[in-house]
Amino acid sequence: MSGFLPVTKEEMISRGWETADFVYVSGDAYVDHPAFGAAIITRVLENAGFKVAFLAQPDWRKKDDFMRFGRPRLGFLVSSGNIDSMVAHYSVAKKRRTADSYSPGGKTGLRPDRAVIVYCNKIREIYGDIPVIIGGLEASLRRFAHYDYWDNKIRRSILFDSQADLLSFGMGERSMLEIAKRLDAGDDISTIHDVRGTCYSVDVRETPYSGAECPSFENVCNSKKEYAVSCRIQQDEQDFFRGKVIKQRHGNRMLVQNQPSMPLTQDELDSVYALPFMRTYHPMYEKDGGVPGITEVRFSITHNRGCFGACNFCSLAFHQGRYITARSKESILKEAKLLTSLPDFKGYIHDIGGPTANFRQPSCVGQEGRGLCKGKKCLAPKPCPNLVSDHSEYLDILRSVRSLPKVKKVFIRSGIRYDYLLEDRDETFFRELVANHVSGQLKVAPEHCSAAVLDKMGKPHIEAYIKFSKKYFEFSNAENKEQYLVPYLMSSHPGSTLKDAVELALFLKKNGIRPEQVQDFYPTPGTVSTCMFYTGTDPYTMQEVYVEKDPHGKALQRALLQYYDPKMSDLVREALKKAGRNDLIGLSAGCLVKPDPKQNNRAIRPDQKRNGGKYEKKSRQKIR
Numbered sequence: 001m002s003g004f005l006p007v008t009k010e011e012m013i014s015r016g017w018e019t020a021d022f023v024y025v026s027g028d029a030y031v032d033h034p035a036f037g038a039a040i041i042t043r044v045l046e047n048a049g050f051k052v053a054f055l056a057q058p059d060w061r062k063k064d065d066f067m068r069f070g071r072p073r074l075g076f077l078v079s080s081g082n083i084d085s086m087v088a089h090y091s092v093a094k095k096r097r098t099a100d101s102y103s104p105g106g107k108t109g110l111r112p113d114r115a116v117i118v119y120c121n122k123i124r125e126i127y128g129d130i131p132v133i134i135g136g137l138e139a140s141l142r143r144f145a146h147y148d149y150w151d152n153k154i155r156r157s158i159l160f161d162s163q164a165d166l167l168s169f170g171m172g173e174r175s176m177l178e179i180a181k182r183l184d185a186g187d188d189i190s191t192i193h194d195v196r197g198t199c200y201s202v203d204v205r206e207t208p209y210s211g212a213e214c215p216s217f218e219n220v221c222n223s224k225k226e227y228a229v230s231c232r233i234q235q236d237e238q239d240f241f242r243g244k245v246i247k248q249r250h251g252n253r254m255l256v257q258n259q260p261s262m263p264l265t266q267d268e269l270d271s272v273y274a275l276p277f278m279r280t281y282h283p284m285y286e287k288d289g290g291v292p293g294i295t296e297v298r299f300s301i302t303h304n305r306g307c308f309g310a311c312n313f314c315s316l317a318f319h320q321g322r323y324i325t326a327r328s329k330e331s332i333l334k335e336a337k338l339l340t341s342l343p344d345f346k347g348y349i350h351d352i353g354g355p356t357a358n359f360r361q362p363s364c365v366g367q368e369g370r371g372l373c374k375g376k377k378c379l380a381p382k383p384c385p386n387l388v389s390d391h392s393e394y395l396d397i398l399r400s401v402r403s404l405p406k407v408k409k410v411f412i413r414s415g416i417r418y419d420y421l422l423e424d425r426d427e428t429f430f431r432e433l434v435a436n437h438v439s440g441q442l443k444v445a446p447e448h449c450s451a452a453v454l455d456k457m458g459k460p461h462i463e464a465y466i467k468f469s470k471k472y473f474e475f476s477n478a479e480n481k482e483q484y485l486v487p488y489l490m491s492s493h494p495g496s497t498l499k500d501a502v503e504l505a506l507f508l509k510k511n512g513i514r515p516e517q518v519q520d521f522y523p524t525p526g527t528v529s530t531c532m533f534y535t536g537t538d539p540y541t542m543q544e545v546y547v548e549k550d551p552h553g554k555a556l557q558r559a560l561l562q563y564y565d566p567k568m569s570d571l572v573r574e575a576l577k578k579a580g581r582n583d584l585i586g587l588s589a590g591c592l593v594k595p596d597p598k599q600n601n602r603a604i605r606p607d608q609k610r611n612g613g614k615y616e617k618k619s620r621q622k623i624r
Contacts, residue, residue, distance in 0.1 A: 003278070004030070004032055004054075004278055004282050004283075005024075005030075005032070005042055005046065005052055005053060005054040006020075006053045006054070006069075007030060007053070007054050007055070007056065007282060007284065008068065009068055009069055009070070012053055012069055015051075017051050019051075019069070019070055019071070019072060019073050020051045020052060020053040020069050020070075020072045020073065021045075021050045021051040021052065021072060021073045021074045021180075021184070022045060022050060022051070022052045022053070022072050022074055022075060022076070022077050022180070023052075023053050023054075023055050023069050023072045023076050023077070024038060024041070024042050024052055024053070024054050024055065024076075024077045024078075024079075025055045025058060025066075025076060025077065025078045025079070025119050025123075026038045026054070026055070026056050026057070026079050026080075026081055027057060027079065027080040027081040027085055027088075027102075027111035027112075027115035027116075027119075027138075028056065028057070028080075028081030028082055028102040028103070028111075028291075028293075029056050029057060029102060029103055029104050029110075029281060029282070029285055029291045029293075030054050030056040030281065030282040030284075030285075031102075031280070031281045031282070031291050031293065031294055032277050032278040032279065032280065032281075032282070033277055033278075033279050033280065033294060033297060033298070034272070034273055034275075034277050034279075034302065035297035035300065035302065036082055036293075037079065037082060037135075037136055037137070037172075038054075038079055038081070038082075038136070039277060040173065040272060040275075041077070041135070041172055041173065041176055042054060043272075043275040043276070043277060044173050044176065044177060044272060044275070045176065045177070045180055046275075047275055048177055048180065048181075050074075050180055050184075051073075053069045053072070055068060055069070056282075057103065057110045057111055058119070058122075060111075060112045060115075060118045060119060060122055063122070063125075063126050066119075066122055066123055066126055067126060071127055071130065072130075074131065074180065074183045074184060075130055075131030075132060075133060075165075075183060075189070076120075076123050076127075076130065076131070076132045076133070077133050077134075077135065077176070078116055078119050078120050078123070078132060078133070078134045078135075078139075078162070078164070079116065079134070079135055079136030079138070079139065080111070080115035080116050080136055080137070080138035080139075081102050081111070081115070081136065081138075082102055082136075082137065082293070083102070083137055083138075084137055084138045084141065084142075084524060084525065085111055085112070085113060085114060085115040085116070085138055086113060086114065086148075086149075086150050087522070087524060088100055088102065088111070089108070089113060090150060092519075092520045092521070092522040093520075093551070094150060096108070099292070101291075101292045101293040102291065102292075102293045103291070104281075104285040104288035104289070104290070104291055105285075105288035105289045105290070105292075106289075106292045107288070113150075114161075115138065116134050116136075116138050116139050116158060116162050116164075117158065117161045117162045120132055120134065120162035120163055120164050121162065121163060124163050131165050131166075131183060131189040132162075132163070132164045132165050132166075133164060133165060133166045133167070133168060133176070133179060133189075134158065134159070134162055134164040134166075134167050134168070135167070135168035135169070135172045135176070137315070137319060138158070139158055139159075139162075139164075139167050139168070139169065140167075140168075140169040140170060140318075140319050140526070141315050141318060141319060141524070141525040141526030142155070142157065142158040142525050142526070143157055143158065143159065143167055143169050143199050143255075143257060143526075144157055144214065144230065144234055144246075144248055144255065144257070145157055145214075145216075145217040145220050145221075145230070145248060145250070146525045146526065147227070147523070147525070147530055147531070147533075147534040148525065149522075149523040149524070149530070149533075153221075154217070154220055154221045154227070156217055156250055157199070157201075157217075157248070157250060157255045159199055159200075159201055159255060160201065160250055160253065160255075165189045165190065165200070166179065166189065166192065166195075166198050166199070166200055167198060167199040167200075168197060168198055169197060169198070169199060169257070169260075169319070170197055170260055170261055170319055170320060170321060171261070171263075171264070171305060171319075171320055171321075172197065172261070173264060173268075173272060174196070174197060174261045174262060174264070175195050175196065175197035175198050175261050178195050179192060179195055179198070182195075193256070193258075194258070195258060196240075196258050196259050196260065196261045196262065197258065197259075197260055197261030198257075198258055199255060199256065199257045199258070200255075200256055200258075201250075201253045201254060201255050201256065202253070202254050202256065203252065203253065203254070204249060204252055204253065204254045206254070207247060207254045207256070208245060208247070208256060210244070210245055211244045211245030211246060211247055211256075212233050212237060212244045212245070212246055212247070213246075213247045213248070213249075214229075214230040214233050214234065214246060214247065214248040215227070215229055215230045215248075216248060216249035216250070217248065217249065217250040217251070218249075218251070224534065224535035224536065224537060225535070225537065225542070227531065227534065227535050228531055228535045228537045228538075228539040228542065229539070230248070231528060231531035231539045232375075232539040232540060233246065234246060234318075235317070235318065235528060235539075236374050236375055238260055238317065238318055238321060238322075239260065239321070239322070239323070239371040239372050239374075240259065240260045240261065240262050240263060240321065240323065240371070241323075241367070241370065241371030241372075242370065242371035242374070243259050243260055243371070244259070245257065245258055245259060260321060263305070263306070263321070263323055263325045264305075264325055265325075266325065266326065266327065266328050267328075269305070269325055269326070269327050269331075270327050270328050270330070270331035273302070273327060273331055273335060274331065274334070279298065279338075279342070280294060280298065281294055296350065296413075297350075297351075298350075299339050299342075299345065299348065299349055299350045300349070300350045300351035300352070300353070300413070300414075301332055301335050301336060301339070301349065301351065301352045301353075301401075302327075302353065302354050303326055303327050303332050303352055303353065303354055303360075303394075303397065304324055304325065304326040304327070304353075304354035304355070304356075304359055304360060305320055305324070305325045305326075305354060305355070306320050306321050306322060306323050306324045306325060306355065306359070307320065307322060307324075307355040307356050307359065308322045308323070308324060308359065308362070308363040308372065308378045308379070309356055309359075309377075309378070309379055309380075309417055309420075310322050310377055310378070310458060311380075311447075311457060311458045311459060312456065312457055312458035312527060312528035312529040312532075313457060313458075313490070313493065313521065313527055313528075313529035313530075314527065315524060315525075315526050315527055316355050318526045318527065319526070320355060322372045322378075323362060323367065323371075323372060324359050324360070324361055324362050324363070326359075326360050326361065329393070329396065329397050329400065332352065332397055332401065333397075333400055333401065333404070336349060336352075336401045336404055336407070337404060340404060340405070340406040340407060345406065346408075347406060347407060347408030347409065348407075348408060348409050348410075348411065349401060349407060349409070349410045349411065350411055350413055351411060351412060351413040351414050352397065352398060352401060352410060352412065353412055353413065353414030353415075354414060355414075356414070356415055356416065356417050356420075357412050357414045357415060357416045358391060358394060358412075358416045358417060358420060358421060358429075359417070359420070360390075360391075360393050360394045361388070361390070361393075362388075363378040363379075363384070363386075363387050363388065364378070364384065364386040364387060364388055365386075365388065366386060375540060377458055379417065379419050379420060379460060380419075380454075380455075380458050380459055380460050381451075381454070381455055381460060381461055382460070382461075383419060383420070383423050383460075387420075387423055389420055389421070389423035389424040390424060391421070391424050391426070391428075391429035392426070392428075392429075394429065395428065395429045395432060398410055398412075398432070398436070398437060399432075402436060409436075409439075410436070410437055411437055411438070411439045412433065412437045412438070412442075413439070413443065415443060415444065415445055416433075416442075416444065418444050418464065418465065418468035419460040419464040419468075421468065422464060422467060422468055422471075427471075430471065430472075430475065431475050431478075434472060434475040434476050434479060434481070434483065435475070435479045435481075438481075438483050440483060440484065441483065441484040441485065441486045442472070442483065442484070442485055442486065443486045443488065444465070444468070444485060444486070444487055444488070445459075445487065445488040446459070446462060446465040446487050446488070446489070447459050447488060447489060447490045447493070448462075448489065448490060448493065448496065448500070448504055449462040449503060449504050449507040450462075450496070450500040450503050450504060452495055452500065453493055453495045453496045453500050455495070456493060456494055456495030456496075456529070456532065456538065456545060457490075457493055457495075457529070458528070462507070465487070469485055469511075472485060487513065488519065489504070489508075489515055489518055489519070489561055490518075490519050490520070490521055491518050491519070491520050491521070491554065491557040491558045491560075491561055492520050492521045492548045492553075492554045492557050492558070493521040493529060494521070494529055494532035494533050494536075494545045494546070494547045495532070495545050495546060495547075496521075496546075496548065496557065497546050497548075498548075498553075498556060498557060498560075498575060498578060498579045499579050501556070501557040501560040501561065501575070501579075502560060502575070502576065502579050502581055502584070502592075504560065504561060505560040505561060505563045505572075505592055506584075506592070508561065508563070509563065509564075509592060514562075514564050515561055515562060516562075518558050518561045518562060520554055520558060521533070528540075532545045532547065533547055533549075555571060556571055556574060556575035556578065557575070559571035559572050559575060560572060560575050560576075560592075563592040563593055569593050569594065569596075570596070572592060572593040573585055573593055573595075573596060576592065576593065
């Protein structure tokens with residue numbers, strides 16, 4: 001291992017550098033681990049011979065930190081960190097979070113809101129026209145005019161508000177290497193307009209002829225229908241094989257997105273994960289207790305990229321893309337052996353996963369010749385007839401890793417697509433998953449039970465989850481193991497009415513599921529669901545979608561999913577009355593909530609009895 005990148009001028013000088021080629025500015029603490037995008041990009045550049053200094057969580061109120069390394073020779077690279085800074089700071093209720101997993105000691109307030117914009121504007125203030133390239137999730141998902149939940153308005157492309165020269169979207173190894181080499185060769189950054197996986201801006205008179213044009217910033221501000229049209233164009237063209245250049249006018253400037261980068265080959269992906277990562281946080285954070293974000297990933301292995309599941313509320317398809325690339329078995333085994341050599345390894349590999357753990361290859365053979373299908377999903381509402389579901393390679397990898405010396409157990413903690421798993425006619429992987437790779441509970445994401453809501457989510461219908469859960473418990477019983485399913489649920493997604501929430505509550509009661517936590521839909525930038533939330537329109541059908549935006553209305557839907565909690569009783573009764581389901585208020589087995597003890601409930605017969613929790617005891621499902 002080559003040690004951490006320099007974080008002070010003294011460390012830079014001690015390497016014999018008079019100046020850095022690039023200064024990488026991050027809203028996260030410095031963690032040199034391949035689960036952190038900043039670590040990957042900086043190591044890739046270092047491996048190509050560039051001198052990179054790391055500026056983590058600079059004080060944006062002053063100039064000093066930004067001047068720490070002096071003026072870099074080639075430019076600044078700026079990212080908010082692993083997640084959008086607004087999501088890092090605020091809950092869906094827009095309340096300030098009390099902890100930040102990507103800051104030392106979990107401390108909050110170490111990065112600004114809209115970190116990319118703030119950092120870039122400070123760099124411009126100090127260094128003028130120095131090249132500035134932005135990347136990471138915050139920049140990637142805000143690359144077009146977008147609805148901003150926290151401002152409750154349409155914001156311009158982050159490229160304009162940040163005053164950056166280029167925006168690298170998606171997984172940026174290829175684009176960043178090409179930009180770095182071009183700058184090193186003397187190219188002016190204002191002329192670097194042909195790199196795949198990047199966005200740039202030009203005067204409208206210099207707009208390229210080819211490509212698809214979205215409705216302008218001004219038009220999407222004035223028309224929600226135009227915003228929905230814009231969303232669909234952007235989503236449909238995010239394919240490296242068939243995707244077009246996308247243009248969107250902002251006043252007298254034209255935002256231009258080049259085609260997505262070509263995915264890394266398996267050999268290239270293996271090379272990235274073989275780079276000399278320190279695999280932990282910088283020692284300067286020891287005094288603060290370290291960086292909490294490393295805990296879950298320190299002994300985990302990422303084996304794939306991309307997700308053809310493409311749920312409407314998830315940003316993965318817009319960021320990483322739908323095409324699957326995967327590391328070789330040899331590369332994964334090499335990393336697993338490295339993990340077993342670390343001094344604090346206890347015998348447990350927490351995950352061999354990725355965006356979706358059980359995806360190892362493209363969803364069908366046709367993608368190599370035509371890309372992914374435009375406007376269609378591989379798994380929803382039903383699996384495509386051309387889908388190829390094969391877990392044999394993934395199973396072979398899991399078997400090999402769990403047989404390594406010092407490895408006691410290999411878990412799968414990142415999500416699996418149970419609908420994809422069910423399409424595999426060979427049940428060997430399913431059985432071995434249950435027997436060897438579940439840490440007492442398996443996390444899956446049915447999200448809802450209403451077909452209408454699931455269609456808006458881009459998820460499979462609930463029948464797939466029911467079929468999966470039956471097999472899961474059947475296989476667990478065969479192994480004589482008491483294991484649980486942890487199904488994630490979402491309330492108030494666009495399309496979810498109060499009646500849909502009642503339907504979900506009845507489903508939970510029938511199956512003995514008692515969620516301790518429920519996630520309200522969070523309208524993050526760059527997703528189809530956020531487009532529905534803002535416009536009230538499905539961009540793929542242009543039909544109206546019901547959207548619950550009132551905080552109290554959201555609270556009613558959320559309360560129904562926790563109908564069993566006495567603290568929720570008043571809200572549950574209110575929700576049921578509003579939904580016209582007074583029949584579910586009572587003491588009989590089929591009711592969701594008891595009558596209000598403060599009122600005279602003559603309608604309840606004295607012979608009605610409680611269920612006594614029998615149904616719940618029969619079930620082996622629960623949510624934590």
